[in-house]
Amino acid sequence: MDYAEFADSRLAALSRYAVMLTGDPHLAQDLVQETMVRVQLNWRRVSKADSPDRYVRRMLTNQYFDWRRGSWLRRVLLRADPDEGVAATVDHAEATADRDQIWAWLSRLPRRQRAALVLRFYEDLPDAEIAEILGCAVGTVRASISRALTTLRAQLVEV
Amino acid sequence: MIENELRETFARHEHLVPDQGPLRQAIEVTTVRRRRRRLVVRSAGAALAVTAVLAVPALFNYTGGSAAPAVEVASSASPPETPVTPVAAARPLNVLVIGVDQGRADTVVIAHVPAARDAVYLVSLPRDGHVVVPQYSAGEKLSVAYDAGGADLMRRTVRELTGLTFDGTVTVSYPAVKALTDEVGGVQLCLDAGCENLDGADATALLRARHQVRDGDASPDRPAQRCLGALAAKAADAGLLALIQIGGDGVTLDDAGLKLLGEVGDIDLAGEPVVGIGAPRYSAIPLDDGEIREQVYPGTADALFTAIADDSLAAFVAAHPDHVTGQQPQR
Structure with missing residues (x-):
């Protein structure tokens, strides 16, 4: 498989994944880009991975985790309120319906x-694969999901 | 059930997914730009490497040709035993400079000093340039020559590419660059926002930063180039002898380089301009496996390499001003 074939077959799925992670089309586009x-600059290494798709997902996920530390999102952060970081996402979401x-x-x-939620409930991946993409243990994946669900349930009750 | 609501929430937001066409295009454009930027920043790195090259003769002059403590000799050959006698008849010099970062050839530059000794030309070769590596591969990246056979194979590869024979090959590492920068007390980097003094670690970070440099930044190759130019200038002022002793651990000479020292021990280039030469545009050669190589000086390679061989780079530069990546008066 060469880079063009990979992009043809996987770009749409990666974009969807990025939207679910960031909650924002512009952030998602920057993240995927x-x-x-x-991926293209390092295609030889990527193509040697057991599963290039999972490898790239992991790259994208790490990029998402790092986005305030790294400089790549600086222009995005400057576009939004610089102190709020990803707050633009919240504003966007709050503007939508109940x-x-x-x-x-x-x-x-x-x-x-x-x-972890996106990978389990949107991508429908098994915990072992989620752990690989997140670069953590399976137990950590389960704990993250359970903690997240607890938070969401508590908020549902409050409403 | 919260799980089901989550699934529905995700599904409901699929319309936020950006259009694939423009996204794909943006990826291509950014990739090409970043490749090009790597090239430009790397050519700036040459200025540092040549600072070290120019410094080497100064050291040998000082030690009277005896073994130099700070210079590591690539082979088992002994340094010249007789005192250095500078050659009377000047001839043009070509030195191959290899900047090595973490064991890999990062910068490959032909340093050319005309017979008139009125300038130093630094001709950058693209690390990803598509070349024949003798007895190894009919088509590879230039940097692979260093991986496969060190400085010697790199020299033979560049000779195959350019037809030039070299008076010496010098390998310089980043730690040497850092030491050189610190030795001159840092360099001043001036941008639109004002001036700042960089120490060796800053300067090295700036050089290495090409991998982290992002499109949002305004022309990031320019700071690097200015920083390095400033270092070259300061090095000339500070007296090169001290510099090479500091940077010595990271500087390696081959046999020919050692012989060269005997010949050019006293050439004085202080005050002469340092002219950087690089390809004005990036030209890709896509390969079957999706990898992309860079074409070496598309359209002008023959003219350029001939000009180096004929010692007529001044005329080449006048005819191709777009090839000048930077010029640094040494003072």
């Missing part, structure tokens, strides 16, 4: 927990 540029409250709450979860 940055990841795919790196039924999207869960979407809004998702943006307040720690990123690792949100990523």
Whole structure:
């Protein structure tokens, strides 16, 4: 498989994954773009992975975790309120209808927990694969998901 | 059930997914730009490498040709035993400079000093340039020559590419660069926002930063280039002898380089301009496996390499001003 074939077959799925992670189309686009540029620059290494798809998902996920530390999102952060970091996501979500409250709450979860939720309930991946993408133990995945669900349930009760 | 609501929430937001067409295009454009940027920043790195090259003769002059403590000799050959006698008849010099970072050839530069000794030209070769590596591969990245056979294979590869024979090959590592920078008390980097003094660690970080440099930044290759130019200038002022002793651990000379020292021990280039030469545009050669190589000086390679061989780079530069990546008066 060469880079073009990979992009043809996987770009749409990666974009969907990025939207679910970030909750914002612009952030998602930046995240996918940055990841795919790196994929292309390092294609030889990527293509040697057991599963290039999982490898790239892991790259994208790490990029998402790192986005305040790294500089790649600086222009995005400058575009939004610089002190709020990802707060733009919240604003966006809050502007939507009531039924999207869960979407809004998702943006307040720690990123690792949100990523675990997306991989389990959107991508429908088994815990072992989720652990590989997140770069943690299976037990950690389960704990993250359970903690995230507890938070969301508590918020549901409050409403 | 919260689980089901989550599934529905995710599904309901699939419309936020960006259009694939523009995204795909943005990825391509950014990739090409970043490749190009790597090239430009790397050519700036050459200025440092040549600072070290110029410094080497100064050291040998000082020690009167005896073994130099700070210079590591690549082979078992002994340094010249007789005192250095500078050659009377000047001839042009070509030195191959290899900047090595973490064991890999990061910068490959032909340093050319004309017979008139009125300038130093630094001709950058793209690390990802598509070349023939003798007795190894009919088509590879230039940097692979170093991986496969060290400085010697790199020299033979560049000779195959350019037809030039070299008076010496010098390998310089990043730690040496850092030491050189610290030795001159840092370099001043001036940007639109003002001036700042960088120490060795800062300067090295700036050089290495090409991998982290992002598109949002305004022309990041420029700071690197200015920083390195400033270092070259300061090095000339500070007296190169001290510099090479500091940077010595990371500087390696081959046999020819050692012989060269005997010949050019007293050439004085202080005050002469350092002219950087690089390809004005990035030209890709896509390969079957999805990898992309860079074409070496598309359209001008023959003219350029001939100009180096004929010692007529001044005329080449006048005819191709777009090839000048930077010029640094040494003072």
